[in-house]
Structures are given as C-alpha cells and as structure tokens.
Amino acid sequence: MIHPHTELRFISSTVGHGVFATAFIPKGTFLWVLDPFDRILTADEVRALPPMLKSAVERWAYVDPTGHFVFCWDHGRYMNHSCRPTSRGIGDAFEIAVRDVHPGEELTCEYGILNIAKTFACACGQPGCRGSVGPGDLERLFPVWDAEAQDAFQHAASVSQPLLPFVKAGPRDHEVLDALARGATDSALPSHKDYRRDGVTDGSVEGDGLWSIASSTPASTARRSRRAGAAR
Amino acid sequence: MIHPDTEIRRVDDVVGIGVFATKRIPRGTLTWALDPLDQILAAPRLEGLGAQWEGWLDHHTYHDPSGNRVLCWDAARSMNHSCRPTCGGSDLGFEVALVDIEEGEQLTNDYGTLHLDAREGFACRCGAPGCRGLVEPDGSAWERWLPELRAALALLTEVPQPLAPIVTPAILRAGRRAVGLPATAKRRRLHAV
Ligand SMILES: [Zn+2]
Ligand SMILES: [Zn+2]
Numbered sequence: 001m002i003h004p005h006t007e008l009r010f011i012s013s014t015v016g017h018g019v020f021a022t023a024f025i026p027k028g029t030f031l032w033v034l035d036p037f038d039r040i041l042t043a044d045e046v047r048a049l050p051p052m053l054k055s056a057v058e059r060w061a062y063v064d065p066t067g068h069f070v071f072c073w074d075h076g077r078y079m080n081h082s083c084r085p086t087s088r089g090i091g092d093a094f095e096i097a098v099r100d101v102h103p104g105e106e107l108t109c110e111y112g113i114l115n116i117a118k119t120f121a122c123a124c125g126q127p128g129c130r131g132s133v134g135p136g137d138l139e140r141l142f143p144v145w146d147a148e149a150q151d152a153f154q155h156a157a158s159v160s161q162p163l164l165p166f167v168k169a170g171p172r173d174h175e176v177l178d179a180l181a182r183g184a185t186d187s188a189l190p191s192h193k194d195y196r197r198d199g200v201t202d203g204s205v206e207g208d209g210l211w212s213i214a215s216s217t218p219a220s221t222a223r224r225s226r227r228a229g230a231a232r
Numbered sequence: 233m234i235h236p237d238t239e240i241r242r243v244d245d246v247v248g249i250g251v252f253a254t255k256r257i258p259r260g261t262l263t264w265a266l267d268p269l270d271q272i273l274a275a276p277r278l279e280g281l282g283a284q285w286e287g288w289l290d291h292h293t294y295h296d297p298s299g300n301r302v303l304c305w306d307a308a309r310s311m312n313h314s315c316r317p318t319c320g321g322s323d324l325g326f327e328v329a330l331v332d333i334e335e336g337e338q339l340t341n342d343y344g345t346l347h348l349d350a351r352e353g354f355a356c357r358c359g360a361p362g363c364r365g366l367v368e369p370d371g372s373a374w375e376r377w378l379p380e381l382r383a384a385l386a387l388l389t390e391v392p393q394p395l396a397p398i399v400t401p402a403i404l405r406a407g408r409r410a411v412g413l414p415a416t417a418k419r420r421r422l423h424a425v
Contacts, residue, residue, distance in 0.1 A: 008240065010239075036281075037271065037303060039269065039271070039305075049268060049269070050267070050268075050397045050398055051397065052233065052236075052397060052398065053233065053267055053268065053269055053398075056269070056306075057269070071269065071305070073271070073303060073305060165282065165284040166284065166285075166288075
C-alpha cells in the first residue's frame, strides 16, 4: 500500500505515470508497505493470463526473491526508478523514506533491487545517475543502499507511520516491526543483498521484458530462507 | 479490466477522481469485464481482516450479488455513481456502454445496482436529469436499467470490442439471457480490435 499522501500523475508518454507526494512526508516514514491485497503470482500464473493482463503484470509487477511477481493493487505499482530514490527497501515489506519528501515531489525507488532480468538505460537525471540499471548493480551497491536504509530507520519511531496497520509482514519484516515497537531503531536491518533472487544474472532468464517471466527454480525458496536466517 | 480508451482524471475536491473516455465509446461496447487480476473477497477472508480495513473496503470494493466484495485492480474501481449512468450490467461479470460515451465524458454506474448495504447510502450530487437525490440500497435498481441494458447488449456484435479477449462466450450468453435476449440468436463473433 502506498502512503496516503500521494497521488498518481501522468508524466509523459515515454515515462508513463508516476507517484507524487501531496503533502510533506518526513524521512523515516514508510512510503510503501506490502499488504494482503498485493497479488503474488507465480510465473505460470502470469503466463496463463490473457495477453492484455500479462503485459500489465510484466510492466507493473516486480519480482521478489522467490521469483514470484508482486502486482500491487494500488498506485504503488507506478513508482518509477531513480538512481537517487526517495526510499530504500527494508526486508520484504517496506520502503522507507531516506530523506524528507516535499509536496509535489515524485516518490521513487531502486529497480536494481527488484530482480530485474535485463539492463535498462536510465534517464532519471539525478546527480550520480548510473546511466544504466542492471541485474549486477545489487551485488555492487548493496552496502550503500543498506547504509541509507539504516540511517533512515533511526527516524522511524519518531514520525507518523500511517501504513503500519496494513503491513503483511514476512519473517524478516517481523524483526523490523519488533525493533520499531521496542524503539530499537539502531538495530541491524535485513540487508538488500538478501533480496536477490538466486540465479538472476544478465541474460540468464528468458524473455525480453524488464521482469522477464523466468523459468521457476524450485530450490530458490528453500535457499532463500536459509540465507535470510544467516542475515540475522 | 476497464476499456483501454479511458483514463483517470480529477473531477473536483468533493468527488475526487473519475474515469473518463479518451475516445468515443459507442453504445454496446464492453466497458469493463471481471478478469483474473480482480480479487473476489469472500466472507472468510473479510472476517479475518482487522477493523483498520473497514473504510478501505467501503472505498475500494463493491458488493457482488453473492455478498462478496470485489476489488478491481485497475481504474474500474474509481468509477463514480450517476443517477443517469453511462455504463451498466456489473452483476453480469461485465459492463456495457448504455449510451454513446463521447470523448471526455465520464464512465459511470448506478451504485444502486451495486448491492449497497444499509450504511452505504449517500446524498447524490450527480446533477443528472432525474437525480434521485439520495442513493440508497435499492432492490429495483437492476430492473430500472433493464431496457437500456437489453438495447445495448443487442449491439454487442455491431461495435468494436477491445475487451473481447477478456470475456468468455459463456459469460456473454448468460448476460444476454439475463436481460431477456436470445442467448445465441446470432453466432457472430465480437470484433476484438
Ligand atoms: Zn538514473
Ligand atoms: Zn444523482
């Protein structure tokens, strides 16, 4: 679920839509949380959809570490990538504002974390734009992303969190929620590197889309939970 | 899924957003069809939700005839009410343009047909001729639009149907039967554009 003080706006026919703040949202606020109505689809379920719906999922869903497609029910699915995003991911269920977001500012996230299958050219225009965003970025940049999330989380207990009642928390997210409830906002957070889906490297998956419908690797779920355990 | 020639636009601060035609949509065009990305929330799932979801359910879902809540994944859930709606038929699993919807005109439903519960009535300011003023749970809403629905569904094979890939022939046959049209009068296919 996307933060209530946001709205969908049309940007251009190249970019499509984006999500914009309608009010001031302070650093440390969860800008998005996974909720029970975000659809989690297997690659086979996506393949079975009528073409019009399949292309909607391919365009607006992202791929989680188990290779499932997450199709947000609300306008959260229109968040665009930026090389200097307004939020960083924490665990499976949170995007946290890493700086204050002002009314009219676009909410952006990092697609490099989302198990993309193909490198795409980025024209985000932000200082430090990488020019292209690819599957290998996560391995290289996760320490920077982790540090930003960790820094933002220090503020999480002292700002209003309208999305908290709606989270669908996974195991790693419960640790985050517990830390928040205890006010232990300096606790070590799950690392971005654990969001990586096994076996995703440039060219290793079928298809042409940003999130190609890859052949499922049944072992990935088990391996993932072991790694998540080790991250604690 | 909502007709592709539509977009969300802000109406005003009271109504919020609505769904508008970006091209002319002729009468008899399928304007919406229930699809696999729409979520049908049955009673057990609804009962498991905390109180924090109550307002959300009212805002984003509608009741189907079986008492489920339906959450549409796309702009369909932002369609506003009108006492003189441009679309109708949701109980059939699809909706059809009851009139020619001109470019820039809003796609609307009669919420009276959407099985409102007792606390969901509201004062209407749709401004349509014959506005009921108060939109309330209304058992006769379906009958009210039956002649328009019948006339619109008779045109199904006469107009382009971008949503044809989403609906099954069985759903369309059942819809035609429900409004009193012969289910298989013509074996002509829809023009999927
Ligand atoms: Zn960039
Ligand atoms: Zn009215």
